[in-house]
Amino acid sequence: MRKITKISNRIIRRFNPCYDPSELGSKESEYLPIVEAVEKYRDKCKNKSDVIWLLCRKEFMTEKDMRLFAVWCDREALKLDNPDERSINACNVAERFANGQADSDELAAAWAEARDAAWAAAGAGVAARDAQIDKLLTYFK
Numbered sequence: 001m002r003k004i005t006k007i008s009n010r011i012i013r014r015f016n017p018c019y020d021p022s023e024l025g026s027k028e029s030e031y032l033p034i035v036e037a038v039e040k041y042r043d044k045c046k047n048k049s050d051v052i053w054l055l056c057r058k059e060f061m062t063e064k065d066m067r068l069f070a071v072w073c074d075r076e077a078l079k080l081d082n083p084d085e086r087s088i089n090a091c092n093v094a095e096r097f098a099n100g101q102a103d104s105d106e107l108a109a110a111w112a113e114a115r116d117a118a119w120a121a122a123g124a125g126v127a128a129r130d131a132q133i134d135k136l137l138t139y140f141k
Helices: 010-013 034-044 049-055 063-078 083-100 103-122 127-141
Strands: none
Touching: 010 063, 034 049, 034 127, 049 127, 063 083, 083 103
């Protein structure tokens, strides 16, 4: 599948967003490279998570790159607190899995351990959305 490299309101609407992309001020006929569009309109988004929701999909990124981005987000979140070793291990296994160096059984076991650690540390905080968006944009440069 050929990855989309430019974005428009028409393309965004195909994904059924919970908002009207024209509310950001973009023209209906405007097709921009992804990085340019995000840099132009990201501060107009009411919810920065919408940018991540939009770009983290198979039309824009490979499955491997989406997994590696998720690992990066998790590692950033782990920096905010004293991380549990189970969470660190889950990141390591997920990264190895994305690179074809771990199997799905290892991934499932690590995920279960990390879930237990997450419940134990509920409310510890999450990584900043702007940092996630900046990192995500490096994929498209």
